[in-house]
Amino acid sequence: MKDITDRYNDLxxxxxxxxxxxxxxxxxxxxDGHSLAEVRALQDAEYNASLAVDREREADRLRLAAQSERExxxxxxxxxxxxxxxxxxxxxxxxxxxxxxxxxxKYPDDTMEMRRFxxxxxxxxxxxxxxxxxxxxxxFTVHLAGSRxxxxxxxxxxxxxxxxxxxSTLLVMWAxxxxxxxxxxxxxxxxxxxxxxxxxxRSNDTGTPTDxxxxxxxxxxxxxxxxxxxRSNDTGTPTxxxxxxxxxxxxxxxxxxxxRSYDTGTPTVTFHMPDVLFPRRRRAxxxxxxxxxxxxxxxxxxxxxxxxxxxxxGPADDKETLMEILVRLMSNVKDQDSKNIINVDxxxxxxxxxxxxxxxxxxxxxxxxxxxxxxDGFDTGGPMREFMRLATTAIxxxxxxxxxxxxxxxxxxxxxxNKRRYFQAxxxxxYFLVHRGPCPSFFSPLLYSMIAGCADEVNPNVMDITxxxxxLQVQMIADATTVEDFRQAVQKAEDLISLAGCVFLTVGFxxxxxxxxxxxxxxxxxxxxxxxxxxxxxxxxxxxxxVKEIQANKEALRSLFVYTPSSxxxxxxxxxxxxxxxxxxxxxxxxxRRIISYWFDLLLDLAVGVDGPVTKxxxxxxxxxxxxxxxxxIPPLGFETIPSxxxxxxxxxxxxxxxxxxxxxxxxxxxxxxxxxxxxKDRMVAxxxxxxxxxxx
Numbered sequence: 001m002k003d004i005t006d007r008y009n010d011l012x013x014x015x016x017x018x019x020x021x022x023x024x025x026x027x028x029x030x031x032d033g034h035s036l037a038e039v040r041a042l043q044d045a046e047y048n049a050s051l052a053v054d055r056e057r058e059a060d061r062l063r064l065a066a067q068s069e070r071e072x073x074x075x076x077x078x079x080x081x082x083x084x085x086x087x088x089x090x091x092x093x094x095x096x097x098x099x100x101x102x103x104x105x106k107y108p109d110d111t112m113e114m115r116r117f118x119x120x121x122x123x124x125x126x127x128x129x130x131x132x133x134x135x136x137x138x139x140f141t142v143h144l145a146g147s148r149x150x151x152x153x154x155x156x157x158x159x160x161x162x163x164x165x166x167x168s169t170l171l172v173m174w175a176x177x178x179x180x181x182x183x184x185x186x187x188x189x190x191x192x193x194x195x196x197x198x199x200x201x202r203s204n205d206t207g208t209p210t211d212x213x214x215x216x217x218x219x220x221x222x223x224x225x226x227x228x229x230x231r232s233n234d235t236g237t238p239t240x241x242x243x244x245x246x247x248x249x250x251x252x253x254x255x256x257x258x259x260r261s262y263d264t265g266t267p268t269v270t271f272h273m274p275d276v277l278f279p280r281r282r283r284a285x286x287x288x289x290x291x292x293x294x295x296x297x298x299x300x301x302x303x304x305x306x307x308x309x310x311x312x313x314g315p316a317d318d319k320e321t322l323m324e325i326l327v328r329l330m331s332n333v334k335d336q337d338s339k340n341i342i343n344v345d346x347x348x349x350x351x352x353x354x355x356x357x358x359x360x361x362x363x364x365x366x367x368x369x370x371x372x373x374x375x376d377g378f379d380t381g382g383p384m385r386e387f388m389r390l391a392t393t394a395i396x397x398x399x400x401x402x403x404x405x406x407x408x409x410x411x412x413x414x415x416x417x418n419k420r421r422y423f424q425a426x427x428x429x430x431y432f433l434v435h436r437g438p439c440p441s442f443f444s445p446l447l448y449s450m451i452a453g454c455a456d457e458v459n460p461n462v463m464d465i466t467x468x469x470x471x472l473q474v475q476m477i478a479d480a481t482t483v484e485d486f487r488q489a490v491q492k493a494e495d496l497i498s499l500a501g502c503v504f505l506t507v508g509f510x511x512x513x514x515x516x517x518x519x520x521x522x523x524x525x526x527x528x529x530x531x532x533x534x535x536x537x538x539x540x541x542x543x544x545x546x547v548k549e550i551q552a553n554k555e556a557l558r559s560l561f562v563y564t565p566s567s568x569x570x571x572x573x574x575x576x577x578x579x580x581x582x583x584x585x586x587x588x589x590x591x592x593r594r595i596i597s598y599w600f601d602l603l604l605d606l607a608v609g610v611d612g613p614v615t616k617x618x619x620x621x622x623x624x625x626x627x628x629x630x631x632x633x634i635p636p637l638g639f640e641t642i643p644s645x646x647x648x649x650x651x652x653x654x655x656x657x658x659x660x661x662x663x664x665x666x667x668x669x670x671x672x673x674x675x676x677x678x679x680x681k682d683r684m685v686a687x688x689x690x691x692x693x694x695x696x697x
Contacts, residue, residue: 082138089131092124101159101166102578104642105130108174108323112575114642119159119166123151126159130172137174143327145169145640150327167578167642173324322556325549326637329434332365332545339369339379342387346372349390350398354424357431364431364543381640382664385630388437395425396442400533402466406563407444409466409526410533422533426540433560434544436635443561450527450534451547451561452554460526462518470496470525478518483509493521500524560636568621568633570603576634577669579645591673592647598680599645599671605681612689613682623688630664643667660687 100116103126107113117126131140142151144163151162164170320328340363342356356362370383377383400422402411416422429440443451449458462478465471473493480486486509490497497503497517502524505517538547550557579596582588609618622632628643648660648670660683661670674680 078138082136085138086132086134086136089128089136092128093132094121094125094128101164101168102642103164104167104169104638105172106169106638107133107172108321109135112638114575114578117159117164119164121158123155123157123159123162123164126164126170127155130170135174139175141173141175143171143173145171145638150331167644169638169640169642171323171327171637173321173327320553320556322559322636325553325556326434329545329549330436330637333367333435334363334365338363339367342368342370344370344372344387346375346390349387350394353387353391353428354421357424357428364427367435378665380665382630382667384435385437385664386626388432388435389626389630389632391428392432392438392440395429396440398425400425400537401442403444406442408442409444409447409464410450410530410537411466412530412533417533417536420536422536423540426537427543428540430541430544430546433546436637436640438631438633439560439636441559441561441563443563445562446526448550448558448561451538451541451550453551455527455531455534458527460522462522464526465522467525474518474521474525477514477521480509480514486514496521496525500528566622566633568625570600570607570621572634573603573621573624574600577628577643577645580647582647588647588649591649595647595671595673595680596645598674598677601677602681602684610681610685613686614689617689619685619688627688628662628664628669629667639667641667643669646670648672659683 096116097118098116101119102114102116105113105115115129117129126142130136130142139152144151145168155162340356340359340361342352344352356368368384368387369379370387371379372383372386396405396408398416398421399413400410400416401408403409410422413421432438433440444464446458446460446464449455462471462474465474473489473496476489477486477493480489490506497506500521502517502520505513505520541547541550550561579592581592603621603624606619606621606624609620611617612619625634626632629639631639644667646668650673658672658674658679660672662668663670672680672683674683
């Protein structure tokens, strides 16, 4: 028994000697030299550090959750304000007058609306009607087509004051308050009161500016804005205080617009608007001195801030819509005090076009004055639209392009490159687009990608080779399955292989080597060989600033250049034209109603195409649009004025008996008064098929 106990004690001593030793002071030490107390202290420190990290992570999670909740509340609050603004506008909407100016309104979703307004009334009636749309934003802008004027929804005065006239086209752009606030952060200095777009401000007898109480302030009232009030002290300096005695929020903490006040104590809500949505501009020249008397100081400060017309505004950011980009580009177009004269022979449209555009005095930011040789007429818009339509078609058929008519690719043509035809074509197409001409929507997706600066990223295939001989040579190499087939294909394509520098790929044969050769030849023909022409074409487009815009907004602008099937339909044409009726209840009005029923049926027939009686070619809605306006498609920003329909009664139709006529400058279509639909249709189709010249009547 004693032996067993001794042996047990010996084993315990051995185990103890393996894990610890006793120091000279009697303190138990670990093998690494640390005492148990020190080890426990280190463990406690590690535990506390880990606990602190966990607490910090939890705090971050709670902070992010709170921030997300505040953001949701902020967005919800703004949505409530937007809805309330729409409700207030709807409560103020006036009934449409029986007479008045007929305006065409184009919304951001491309829907069109035509409505009459009394333009001698306040412009707030127009804003109330537009802003009553269920998707309207809290703040929005209205751009007057054909001018550089952009009207904010906070303005006052009459519609006439802002040059809104009968058949004006208005382009609406919604905007969010978040967009405004983001742009505020980018500015180094806040705009002064005179520089801030907002309600009309006038001076009272004391010279103190006051708000126009009749202006539309539905975008946000002071009570709706969370934050402190701002009032003036005796010195006129704005001071901040909280009405409830609590610490007021700083201006940076207020999630809303800046607020200033005057000695009246009435708060004013103002917004700092982004330049991209509200380009700075000068008041139209037709504004009278008396109308501007009350706003001299405000207008002066706005004018001083205007950028020079020639200043490069730079490419748009990715958030811009197609409409916003085009409006911004069109804002550079100069007033029509002088024009570029273009003398054109209809048999060779581009010859006169190239001469006119190459003239040293040609200004790309001024409109055209087109004169078709041998034809009477004065260009107030119609001949220019006709020329742009014909020239766009002619450019697409030049030798500088190859491939399918709706998917053209730039090809190498030495003579055209030497004569700078690529540059001239690009400049003309860019000019047409900015000046409300037709879209050059005949580019292949591959060409558009190369213009957008993605030449190194494209992967062309054999079918992208527009030269049929070269395409056949490369295809034979691709189809080779034996050494003999490969050798014969290489012999037929030896010139191309030598130019491409791919001779080394013809030594030996295997599938991988064959595919490498095919890809190299395809890329050489489609991409590498046309880099010079592409660059020259880009230089032409960049005259109007389009290359930078394409590269910055590739997807937004794609629809302008890459072909998409036409969406022109009978209902679209029906809504495009406004009808000028005779006095209701008169005999003429009764005849006109019958003709309009014929007109609606004719649109349905033209939608599917009608054979012309002479050429037997299809006459469609695009032909009708060309006959009435000079353009075969509706420009992305719409026409400057609304096309209209008038009627040719017996006493009016003295030039071409029973035949329709048009005025493409005023965009007026005159319909004949006939007895039955078949006669009406035959005469309309005959006129559309044969009318291709201008005549002064």
